[in-house]
Amino acid sequence: MGRKKVSIVGAGFVGATAAHWAAEKELGDVVLVDILEGIPQGKALDLFEASPVEGFDAKVVGSNGYDETRDSDVVLITSGVPRKPGMSREDLLETNKKIIESVVAEVVARSPKAVLIMVTNPLDTMTYLALKRSGLPKERVLGMAGILDTARFKAFIATELNVSVEDIQSLIMGGHGDEMVPLPRYTTVSGIPLVQLLPKEKIGRLVDRTRKGGGEIVNLLKTGSAFYAPSASAIQMAEAILKDKKRILPCCVYLEGEYGLRDICFGVPVKLGAKGAESIIQVDLNEEEKSLVAKSAESVKKSIAELKI
Numbered sequence: 001m002g003r004k005k006v007s008i009v010g011a012g013f014v015g016a017t018a019a020h021w022a023a024e025k026e027l028g029d030v031v032l033v034d035i036l037e038g039i040p041q042g043k044a045l046d047l048f049e050a051s052p053v054e055g056f057d058a059k060v061v062g063s064n065g066y067d068e069t070r071d072s073d074v075v076l077i078t079s080g081v082p083r084k085p086g087m088s089r090e091d092l093l094e095t096n097k098k099i100i101e102s103v104v105a106e107v108v109a110r111s112p113k114a115v116l117i118m119v120t121n122p123l124d125t126m127t128y129l130a131l132k133r134s135g136l137p138k139e140r141v142l143g144m145a146g147i148l149d150t151a152r153f154k155a156f157i158a159t160e161l162n163v164s165v166e167d168i169q170s171l172i173m174g175g176h177g178d179e180m181v182p183l184p185r186y187t188t189v190s191g192i193p194l195v196q197l198l199p200k201e202k203i204g205r206l207v208d209r210t211r212k213g214g215g216e217i218v219n220l221l222k223t224g225s226a227f228y229a230p231s232a233s234a235i236q237m238a239e240a241i242l243k244d245k246k247r248i249l250p251c252c253v254y255l256e257g258e259y260g261l262r263d264i265c266f267g268v269p270v271k272l273g274a275k276g277a278e279s280i281i282q283v284d285l286n287e288e289e290k291s292l293v294a295k296s297a298e299s300v301k302k303s304i305a306e307l308k309i
């Protein structure tokens with residue numbers, strides 16, 4: 001049995017950091033691809049040279065082409081332009097559409113059995129585009145957003161309560177935008193419902209900060225956007241797939257009637273295993289939560305319509 005192969009397209013902040021997590025976790029051999037000459041090769045070699053120090057066994061190679069990605073098990077797609085201050089995710093659509101179309105064609109031609117994990121924004125729309133252009137089954141084209149959004153919510157809750165991040169379980173559904181749907185009712189601290197630990201107004205403030213979590217980092221960095229937590233989140237998905245862990249995680253997937261939604265890629269809880277999104281879990285939502293889901297879906301649908309495909 002050979003090693004697994006994880007290819008990462010886009011060797012920028014998210015892609016290169018994802019390569020770091022993947023290699024360190026020994027998820028398999030790692031291939032970094034970018035159009036910038038020397039960048040994927042240089043970052044891959046540098047990372048590989050860290051392996052004797054950190055003690056991980058993973059080959060890491062960089063390339064400006066796709067031949068090295070052949071027969072990948074998982075491909076992370078991070079290529080594109082990140083958001084700049086004041087720029088909405090939707091502003092990115094036109095530029096990133098062209099990039100994703102060309103990248104998906106190259107990737108699928110060489111790795112028709114891979115699971116694709118999309119990271120490029122606008123996330124739900126790019127996942128939809130990748131699904132339609134790749135011709136892959138819906139189980140194998142996923143988008144990363146919910147894990148990141150949930151991680152931010154968990155981090156804020158842990159800080160507020162002064163407890164370990166490890167004990168917090170939560171769920172954020174919906175599109176990756178300001179209209180995401182955090183679910184405090186499905187949030188616990190070691191099984192204790194969050195709603196028993198914090199007053200409603202405080203939870204509301206944490207929810208609000210979570211919704212604007214991406215923008216908070218963009219405003220601090222001034223150039224570029226978040227990359228540590230996004231890359232860690234994408235690699236958590238890759239790990240669940242490569243190790244067939246059957247984890248239940250919020251991911252962006254194609255819906256065909258679940259939650260009353262059709263022909264949309266949208267964040268919902270899924271079971272992640274070797275086949276990709278092996279099933280979609282439908283949780284009960286109250287009227288308020290349903291209306292938030294509907295609002296978020298409407299904004300994702302609008303963005304998908306702008307693809308004109």
Ligand SMILES: NC(=O)c1ccc[n+]([C@@H]2O[C@H](COP(=O)([O-])OP(=O)(O)OC[C@H]3O[C@@H](n4cnc5c(N)ncnc54)[C@H](O)[C@@H]3O)[C@@H](O)[C@H]2O)c1
Pocket residue numbers: 009010011012013014015033034035036078079080081082083096099102103118119120121123144145148176224225226227230
């Ligand atoms: N889904 C999420 O939650 C989430 C979180 C963070 C960032 N993002 C998105 O991820 C993307 C990458 O962010 P980043 O901070 O790494 O940006 P970055 O600019 O650091 O890296 C992007 C890389 O893509 C490369 N690239 C551009 N066109 C390419 C092509 N045709 N083929 C191969 N490579 C190409 C660029 O050369 C660059 O190195 C952005 O779209 C960003 O908005 C999404």
